Amino acid sequence: MSQATAVIAPVKNSFPSPYEQPAPAGAEGWKDLYAYNLVFQENRRATEEAKFWFCDSQHWPTVTKPFETIGFEFAVGCLGQYNSRQLLIPTANGIEYRIHNGYVFMSPVAVDPQHIEARIPQFMERAGHYFQNWESLLQNWHRKLKETIDELESIEFVALPDAIPLEDVLSGKGTGPATRLLADYDRLIALAYRAWQYHFEFLNLGYVAYLDLFMFCKDVFPRIPDQAIATMVQGVDMELFRPDDELKKLAHIAVRDGLDAHFADTSDAAGLLAAIAADPAGVDWTNAWADAQDPWFNFTTGNGFYAHDEYWRDAPETPLAFVKGYIERLRSGADIDRHVDVLIAERDRITEEYAEMLSGDAVETFRGKLGLARTVYPYVENHNFYIEHWTMGVFWRKARQLSAVLQGEGFWPQANDMFYLRRDEVREALFDYINGWMVGAPAIGPDYWPAEVERRRGIVDALSTARPQPALNTPPAVITEPFTLMLWGITDDQIQNWLGVGDVPEGTLKGMAASPGIAEGPARVISSADQLSDVCDGEILVAPVTAPSWGPIFGKIRATVTDIGGMMSHAAIVCREYGMPAVTGTGTASSEIRTGQMLRVDGNSGTVTILD
Numbered sequence: 001m002s003q004a005t006a007v008i009a010p011v012k013n014s015f016p017s018p019y020e021q022p023a024p025a026g027a028e029g030w031k032d033l034y035a036y037n038l039v040f041q042e043n044r045r046a047t048e049e050a051k052f053w054f055c056d057s058q059h060w061p062t063v064t065k066p067f068e069t070i071g072f073e074f075a076v077g078c079l080g081q082y083n084s085r086q087l088l089i090p091t092a093n094g095i096e097y098r099i100h101n102g103y104v105f106m107s108p109v110a111v112d113p114q115h116i117e118a119r120i121p122q123f124m125e126r127a128g129h130y131f132q133n134w135e136s137l138l139q140n141w142h143r144k145l146k147e148t149i150d151e152l153e154s155i156e157f158v159a160l161p162d163a164i165p166l167e168d169v170l171s172g173k174g175t176g177p178a179t180r181l182l183a184d185y186d187r188l189i190a191l192a193y194r195a196w197q198y199h200f201e202f203l204n205l206g207y208v209a210y211l212d213l214f215m216f217c218k219d220v221f222p223r224i225p226d227q228a229i230a231t232m233v234q235g236v237d238m239e240l241f242r243p244d245d246e247l248k249k250l251a252h253i254a255v256r257d258g259l260d261a262h263f264a265d266t267s268d269a270a271g272l273l274a275a276i277a278a279d280p281a282g283v284d285w286t287n288a289w290a291d292a293q294d295p296w297f298n299f300t301t302g303n304g305f306y307a308h309d310e311y312w313r314d315a316p317e318t319p320l321a322f323v324k325g326y327i328e329r330l331r332s333g334a335d336i337d338r339h340v341d342v343l344i345a346e347r348d349r350i351t352e353e354y355a356e357m358l359s360g361d362a363v364e365t366f367r368g369k370l371g372l373a374r375t376v377y378p379y380v381e382n383h384n385f386y387i388e389h390w391t392m393g394v395f396w397r398k399a400r401q402l403s404a405v406l407q408g409e410g411f412w413p414q415a416n417d418m419f420y421l422r423r424d425e426v427r428e429a430l431f432d433y434i435n436g437w438m439v440g441a442p443a444i445g446p447d448y449w450p451a452e453v454e455r456r457r458g459i460v461d462a463l464s465t466a467r468p469q470p471a472l473n474t475p476p477a478v479i480t481e482p483f484t485l486m487l488w489g490i491t492d493d494q495i496q497n498w499l500g501v502g503d504v505p506e507g508t509l510k511g512m513a514a515s516p517g518i519a520e521g522p523a524r525v526i527s528s529a530d531q532l533s534d535v536c537d538g539e540i541l542v543a544p545v546t547a548p549s550w551g552p553i554f555g556k557i558r559a560t561v562t563d564i565g566g567m568m569s570h571a572a573i574v575c576r577e578y579g580m581p582a583v584t585g586t587g588t589a590s591s592e593i594r595t596g597q598m599l600r601v602d603g604n605s606g607t608v609t610i611l612d
Helices: 042-049 066-086 113-132 134-154 166-170 177-220 226-231 239-256 260-264 269-278 280-293 317-331 340-355 361-408 423-439 445-463 482-486 492-499 529-534 548-553 570-577
Strands: 053-055 092-100 103-110 508-510 512-515 518-525 540-543 559-562 582-584 598-602 607-610
Touching (some): 066 103, 066 177, 066 423, 134 177, 177 361, 177 423, 226 340, 226 512, 239 260, 239 280, 239 361, 239 548, 260 269, 260 317, 269 317, 317 548, 340 361, 361 423, 361 548, 361 570, 423 445, 492 508, 529 548, 540 598, 548 570, 559 570, 559 598, 570 582, 582 598
Parallel strands (some): 518 540, 559 582
Antiparallel strands (some): 053 103, 092 103, 512 582, 598 607
């Protein structure tokens, strides 16, 4: 009698190679849309496959159009500069990046172990100067950034005139408006690059200070939960919450002054604002609305990295709809305010419980590290408002202005089609326009770009039909890079879950326990800010990633689940500040969960259970 041989499936220990993943149908030739250094080149296969790449859907959750690569090129490049060249962080260099099938993938660059010790004293001197002079240097940062924003605002793109003004000729100016037009485009790009330099001047130090506290706590309190450490720095004054606070203020005034009826329909923003302004009781509300515009309504429901992101200042229907929602909740007796005093009380309770376990110098060391973390921690979120929202809001507004100018000259069919071009191609198209104007002959672009833009639009649309892999290639045995762990939540356990070999029961997803608490409710799966209006009271938000500007819906939902993100991700921080359970870094929640399914979200253990 023969004995059957058991067949054991091999353990999956690797993600697909980017070289073995075909593009979605209709997206063939997609690599031509991007610069050569942003895509995986065939002759570098051995080099690229030796690296572990993860998809940064936390910052770039959708397909990136050619012009929009400016976001990760500038941001991730500047992050690396501060790690590798400016601060000389002992254990962390920069992060390489590539585009694959339209999505952004990243690979941390390790510091050669033999160089770590030599970098320590250099890092201590450079970082120590910032930590010791944090407030004055941060004040200088605000000044520098505001000057950059003002310079961006001063740029105006308009069509070239039929003739150079007579006064310019008679004054001997010697140059024409074409010179200024080309220089202003170069200035637009340079100013964005400068802003991203400023972005990381303090950010990496904020992570370093928190990580230093985190590692100390793990050493002296071996069983301390990650969330307990995060709780010790919660309840700080976050300027990132200020736009949402302004909406709540407007809702309170509207209820107090009996303006509710005006908000029956918020789709006609101009009409609604005019009606309130004409209402004798609308003076305070109108003044509050005007006061909130600059800077707080330089705020996007996206994340600032995409040209299509709408900003409250430019699309007032969005904040007005949020105000309407708050008014309805106030009328139903709900409490819409974020009670920071409760967060601070919990923060202080947790802190003192652990401080009492220490003695001698350890207590002083603990309080010193905690004090530094609390000082620098607000910047981890506040910078987001000033760069991604305010600065990039102005940048995209000016870029759309230039695109509209070239559309008017026949370069492409739709106002925002410029973003299907790389920024170097935009400069070429602009020079083509200028050259045709100077010589008095038609530009070549209107005969070339319309068809090419349509081809690229089709490719981008095709790329958007497929979700990216969470990672590529074989992961390392141990993830040690601190920013990968803290910001993106890419841990050893999480990688195993993504590979499907973790110890997770069927019907359960595992992620990072990012904000404590347990909640049950129906899922609401959304992939973009356009779907925020679909979110209903009592639902559990499931998304590839959340944006800080989604704050107005946090009063409706019971918990948050995201595909990517660590303890220092926006979703984790915002949920802790709102006292709401969150599980981040699940990898695939937004594609595996359907709207309406009942979920149990355990923010204490980092699990999401599908109940039906």
